[in-house]
Amino acid sequence: KDPPGPRPLPLLGNLLQLDPRRPHKALCELSKSYGPVFTVYFGIQKVVVLAGYKTVKEALVNNAEEFGDRDITPMFQDMNKGHGILFANGESWKELRRFALTTLRDFGMGKRIAEEKILEECDYLIQGLEKHQGNPVDLTCPLNYATSNIISSIVYGSRFDYDDPRFRNLVSRANETIRINGHPLTHLYNMFPRWFRWIKNRKIILNNVEMTVKDVKDLVKHLKETLNPSVCRGFVDCFLIKKQKEEDSCVKESHFTEQNLVFSVSNLFAAGTDTTATTLRWGLLLMAKYPHIQADKVHEELAKVLGGRQVRVDDRKNLPYADAVIHEIQRVANIIPMSIPHKTNRDVTFHGYLIQKGTTVIPLLASVLNDENEWESPHTFNPHHFLSKEGKFVKRDAFMPFSAGRRACLGESLAKMELFLFFTSLLQRFHFTPPPGVSEEELDLTPAMGF
Structure with a gap:
């Protein structure tokens, strides 16, 4: 039944x-x-x-x-046409996901090399925010650019300048596409594709995809022209070398095609930008909403453990409260x-x-x-969900923001490292408050609408 x-x-x-x-x-x-x-x-x-x-x-x-x-x-099919990693099935998906996991691991996902990239990007982000000299600032773009540059450096082998027009367009299109994909009108198209093909949302998304594919092809073309088969600069280089090997070996029906490369890169770029940046924005909003947690707990622990030195991944075990706060941010941000x-x-x-x-x-x-059988106060921001009575960090089985199983986020370890290093670096340097004239109680935690 x-x-x-x-x-x-x-x-x-x-x-x-x-x-x-x-x-x-x-x-x-x-x-x-x-x-x-x-x-x-x-x-x-x-x-x-x-x-x-x-x-x-x-x-x-x-x-x-x-x-x-x-x-x-229907919208995902229109966008990707079965290519890439996120919206594919069968042997193509299996082989490309396996390749992506191996390659991302080789380029430091969860290793020291990724830590250095993130800390370097933290410096650029902090320098940019310091220019505002304590005045109100919209953190959307700075955080998007910073997280985007981490996945860019792994995919392309180098970061972009925040003022680079192509980079800005890539980031804004990726974020707009994700936002519009969650809109109820887009969902209507997915339910009734024949009736709602004309909706504006679909036109915007397909135009964004077309422009992004063009930009990615240009970036790949440049990397191909400067490719050294003995030195991989990033994911694209590894893919191009693998593609050439399969062509030389006359592999039939190879999944290492230009289309799969372009859409895999687009998938990684979008997924690696929006999710981490959005979680960080939630984190800073929650710190402004709960100043006692920010000042009395997180700042105090960072000062006690780090002093004035730069945070490292290895410090996580000595920063249980900050670690608990980051996990609770992910749980509440949902x-x-x-x-x-x-x-x-x-x-x-x-x-x-x-x-x-x-x-x-x-x-x-x-x-x-928000499972009431798993969390003591599921509808409250409570870092103690992840702390023992002795104040030590505690893992929770029901902490599943990255999903689980075969389709779990393949960048999970990188995202965890980014969240920890960006959040602690920002909290070490700044105190986040609501803009003038707005109280903590007036800060709205209502999420954006949609599916």
Whole structure:
């Protein structure tokens, strides 16, 4: 039998029961009525929702193969056409993900070389912020540029200047595309592609993709012209060398094509920019919202442990409170509340229900990060979720902002390092407050709307 769920209306499905501004909250509420595995209809599309830590883990980890495919929506298909790493399935995805993981690891993801890149970027970021001399500043662009440069240095082998027009355009297009993809109108197109092909959102996204592909091809062309097969400067070089080897060996149906290179680079750039920068913005907003945590706890611990010296990754073990704050920021920020949809690649019996092959599945990460069975005060910003009674850092099983299983974020270790080094470096140098005339109580923690 199918998982239970609210009765759908003809054509509309359960749309009237889903708040388009906060669909994840509506789904969390529905799970209270229908249990941790339930069915909803987005228009005529059947979707199975998984709610709560134990259920999501059981599906994505214990049944990783069955739930491991990506559901490629019409918009994602329009954007990527099956190329790249994020929105692909089958052998192409397996081989490209394996290659990306190996290459990113070789270029320091989680190693000392990445630490040096991040600390260098911290210096550029701090220098830029110091120029404002304590005046109000919108941190969106500076944080986006800083996090973008980390993935750029790993992908291309070098960073960009913050004033570089091409770099600025790449970053702004990536962020705009991610934002518009979450908009309810875009979701309408995904549900009814024939009826909503004309929407402005789709035109903006496809134009952004076209312009980004052109820029990436130009950057790849330059790297190809200066390529030294014995020295890899970054991901692109490694891909080009692998591509040439397969061509020389006459490998049939190689996945190392120019299209897969361009879209893999675009995927890595967008994913490596927006998520980390958005989490940092949430972190600084929360520090301004809770000045006692910022000043009495984080600043005090940083001063006591580091003095005036530069923070290093190895300091994390001696900064349990700062580490707990960063983890709690990720939990509360909850920046991908509905994950990126999965799809079953075979019929699977789960929790006594039959979920048919090809069914769209939403692992509701919001329900994991706010699971009342796992967190003492899930709806409160509380760093003590990650601290023992003795004040030592404690890992929590239900901490799952990077998802889990086969489709877990492949840049997780890099993102963790960035969050730790950027956050502690900024808090070591600055004190963050609301702009003049705004009190801490007036700071709005309502997230942006959408899917």
